[in-house]
């Protein structure tokens with residue numbers, strides 16, 4: 275479980291680093307509530323077992339997900355695709371929500 279996993283999806287290498295989530299550290303240094311897991315939308319709390327997904331920003335930025343929200347074997351293609359969908363949706367919502375103030379002329 276504590277081992278780093280690696281998978282190639284659509285020609286891009288993804289890694290998953292298992293971590294214990296320290297919500298108190300996030301709140302202390304970032305001065306805000308913890309972010310939610312992109313797969314279940316629940317905010318992380320102290321002691322959550324998470325995977326930090328990394329693909330060198332080729333598909334989406336580094337992001338934590340709950341270990342239990344990943345596939346039974348941890349990092350798999352379906353998990354990567356679900357996180358990618360969540361990122362695309364969030365990016366679209368952000369662009370829609372901000373274009374009234376920050377549109378390009």
Ligand SMILES: [Zn+2]
Nearest residue numbers: 311314340343
């Ligand atoms: Zn989750």
